[in-house]
Each structure stands twice: as C-alpha cells, then as structure tokens.
Amino acid sequence: xxxxxxxxxxxxxxxxxxxxxxxxxxxxxxxxxxxxxxxxxxxxxxxxxxxxxxxxxxxxxxxxxxxxxxxxxxxxxxxxxxxxxxxxxxxxxxxxxxxxxxxxxxxxxxxxxxxxxxxxxxxxxxxxxxxxxxxxxxxxxxxxxxxxxxxxxxxxxxxxxxxxxxxxxxxxxxxx
Numbered sequence: 001x002x003x004x005x006x007x008x009x010x011x012x013x014x015x016x017x018x019x020x021x022x023x024x025x026x027x028x029x030x031x032x033x034x035x036x037x038x039x040x041x042x043x044x045x046x047x048x049x050x051x052x053x054x055x056x057x058x059x060x061x062x063x064x065x066x067x068x069x070x071x072x073x074x075x076x077x078x079x080x081x082x083x084x085x086x087x088x089x090x091x092x093x094x095x096x097x098x099x100x101x102x103x104x105x106x107x108x109x110x111x112x113x114x115x116x117x118x119x120x121x122x123x124x125x126x127x128x129x130x131x132x133x134x135x136x137x138x139x140x141x142x143x144x145x146x147x148x149x150x151x152x153x154x155x156x157x158x159x160x161x162x163x164x165x166x167x168x169x170x171x172x173x174x175x176x
Contacts, residue, residue, distance in 0.1 A: 031132050031161040034059045042066065045124035051139070051160045053131040054081055057088050064092035069123030072114065074134050076100040095121075101134050106168060111141035132161025140169045150174070 027036050028044040031051045037043045038058045043050055043066050055063070060071070071089045075081060077100060089096040097117055101110050118125050127135050140157025147153065150173055154162070157169060 030159045031136070037062050043068075048121070048124050049118055050124065050126050051132045051135045052126065052128045053161075055126070055128060057083055060085075060088055060092055060094075063126050064094055067123055068094055068126055069121045070095040070097060070117075070125045072097045072099055072117050072125060072127045074099055074101040074114075074127065074129040074138070076102050079130060101129070101138065103134070103165070103168075106134065106137040106141065106165065106172065108141050108145060111138040111145065114138050115142050127160075131163070133163050133165050136160040136162025137165045137169045141172065144173050 027033065027040055027042050028046070030046040030049065032043055034052050034055055037052075038056075041062050043062055045068070050063070050068075052059075054075070055071075063071070071085075071094055073081075073085060073096065075098075086096045086098070099110065099113055099117060114127065118127065129135050136157040136159075139160035140153045140162055143156035144150070144153035150170075153173055154166065154170065157166070162169060
C-alpha cells in the first residue's frame with residue numbers, strides 16, 4: 001500500500017510539474033496567451049518583445065510589473081479596445097505608442113516603422129493588435145526584408161501571431 005501511495009504521489013507531482021512547464025511556456029513565447037499572463041502574473045519577452053491580441057487592464061498590469069517599457073498598439077482609431085488604453089498604459093508607467101495599421105496597412109514601410117519603434121527601447125516591448133494577426137504580418141515583412149527567405153519570413157510571422165492574413169502576406173512577399 002505504501003508503494004502505491006508513493007507512486008500516486010510521484011505521479012501527481014509529475015503532472016503538476018508538467019502543467020507548470022506548459023503554463024510557463026504559454027507566457028514565454030513571442031505571441032503570448034493573455035489569459036495565462038493574467039492568471040500566472042508572469043510574462044517573459046522573446047528578444048525583448050511579446051506580441052498579443054488586445055490586452056485588458058489586468059494583462060497590462062502584469063506587463064508593467066514584469067518591467068515592460070512600452071506598449072505598441074497597431075489598432076486603428078475605430079477599433080474598440082474596451083478601455084482607455086493610453087491612460088491605462090501611462091498610469092502603469094509604460095510608454096504608449098499607437099501605430100495604426102489597418103488591413104491595408106500591411107506594408108514594408110509600416111513593418112520598418114514598427115521595427116524602429118521596438119528598437120528605440122532598452123526594455124521589453126509589447127506589440128498588439130486585435131488578435132496579433134497584423135503584428136505577425138508586419139513581423140513577416142520585416143524578416144523578409146532582412147533574409148529574402150519566404151518560409152523564414154512566414155515562420156517569423158506565425159510566431160508573432162500571423163494567421164488569417166498569411167495569404168495576403170505571402171502575396172506581398174512574392175510580388176517583390
């Protein structure tokens with residue numbers, strides 16, 4: 001019976017350890033799961049950047065507590081954020097930058113503007129739009145401008161959140 005109890009305890013501890021690793025991975029990737037960020041209160045930038053869909057106030061608080069220097073918002077003026085984002089971000093001690101990029105704004109010029117904005121900070125930066133799809137699109141264009149490798153660019157875009165706009169991005173990259 002003692003062996004069975006010990007086995008059950010060790011198995012349960014292993015499940016807990018695996019769950020913790022999975023949860024931490026969810027907040028350490030380039031595109032972060034905002035629910036996990038809020039729940040765990042932890043987020044780790046990848047090369048100084050995290051990408052996401054639209055954060056809420058609780059998520060912004062975690063980014064601020066983790067030392068993020070700025071939030072770059074790609075949403076346009078007509079998109080509902082659910083809060084006064086510039087005020088919330090500023091109150092938490094981070095810079096707020098709005099670089100409005102609509103679906104037609106996925107351009108090399110906007111990708112370069114985003115790259116420059118990110119590079120202007122020493123601390124980590126959060127870049128978001130509604131779902132991270134436009135963020136990923138601009139990351140793909142930036143990578144392609146550097147490497148001229150289609151698949152490498154698309155992979156960089158996917159890591160940052162590129163999903164439904166992949167066809168549009170592929171078309172832009174192959175027309176160059």
